[in-house]
Amino acid sequence: MLRAPKTLAAVMSNSPMSKDEVVDRLFAVFTDQGYDGATLAEISRATGLGKSSLYHHFPGGKEDMALAVLARADEWLRVNVIAAVNGPGTPRDRLMRMLDAFNTIYAGGKNACVLGKLVAGTARPLFQRQLREIFSRWIGALEKVAVDAGVPQRIARSRAEDAVAGIQGALILSAGLADSEPFRRRLRAIVDDLLAKAPKR
Amino acid sequence: MLRAPKTLAAVMSNSPMSKDEVVDRLFAVFTDQGYDGATLAEISRATGLGKSSLYHHFPGGKEDMALAVLARADEWLRVNVIAAVNGPGTPRDRLMRMLDAFNTIYAGGKNACVLGKLVAGTARPLFQRQLREIFSRWIGALEKVAVDAGVPQRIARSRAEDAVAGIQGALILSAGLADSEPFRRRLRAIVDDLLAKAPKR
């Protein structure tokens, strides 16, 4: 998960929601509805903030909100992926920790990926730089683990790209088939795919 | 390509556009803008038809148009994939023909996939049945080729899913990185991935 959600008590006493919490809600909305599909009315409902309050926090409107969500996604990646890469354990151990994180944030294949949704939206040009940075960081982290495991750099790079693309595609496919199994199977296979000793792939 | 486009002369003499041609334009618009991002104004511009004419041909509005596009995608798949599977040549030959078709319709990684875009939109529930059928047909075709090449059924099925997901994900990744190389590399690798003799994968 991104952060601990507000307790029910906190919600019902309408205690002030921190900006972090607001961004978490935005993250969920954009993940679910995409950029073009997300309306201010729904965002208002999901955050409990009126439109004026939203524009107070995000003067640039939806675009600002999506940028905040992308920053959050980047932060999530640093905490859950980059940190795991530089952490203790064998390459396999480290990958397993990352996969746990992915399994959680994608809810076992029932959630979409906010990156994929923003890539698919008509506003993608607005976010191209951020998307490129995040995808590059993600690929770089996987590449590093494979290299640590003895995979040659060039092959590690290709496998890392395949791993990221495989996850994105599995999420699309699972959504299209209305069956989360393709995603779950992809996650199970990803460690061996990245670290395989075989010369090809 | 889907069909031969109208000649410039035909366009400029505003000769009547066939419904097939109209659907081709719709296909392009939904591929580019997605369902939520496609506006009737843009659809009207892309087809050269006024809104009333559009509603004459598609009484259900955007939803009807998207369904026509999905039917076209299914037809495309039957012609370019299913037919190739049942055609002559070695499994590898047949796969190469399919990949040519995919390379063309995705413009070497510069175009998106209309299926992925419709999966990502908020109207996905409306198209769930069609999406499921098309993805299943696509996977089934690839599975059959692998089986023909001697790959055990269960493994062939997994690889076919991976192939479809890999293409979808590579398109997302190429768009996110603004670099079509990941897609092109994925297409190059896909035949060996499907037909490999190795026990795993």
Added chain:
DNA sequence: GTCTATAACGGGATAGAC
């Protein structure tokens, strides 16, 4: 910082003439 109210616009969809 949040609210109510509303502006300003674009969205999908329709009526009716031709």
Added chain:
DNA sequence: GTCTATCCCGTTATAGAC
């Protein structure tokens, strides 16, 4: 079948009180 004109609603965004 296509056009012009229009409706109605949802959308983004802002104003101004509190």
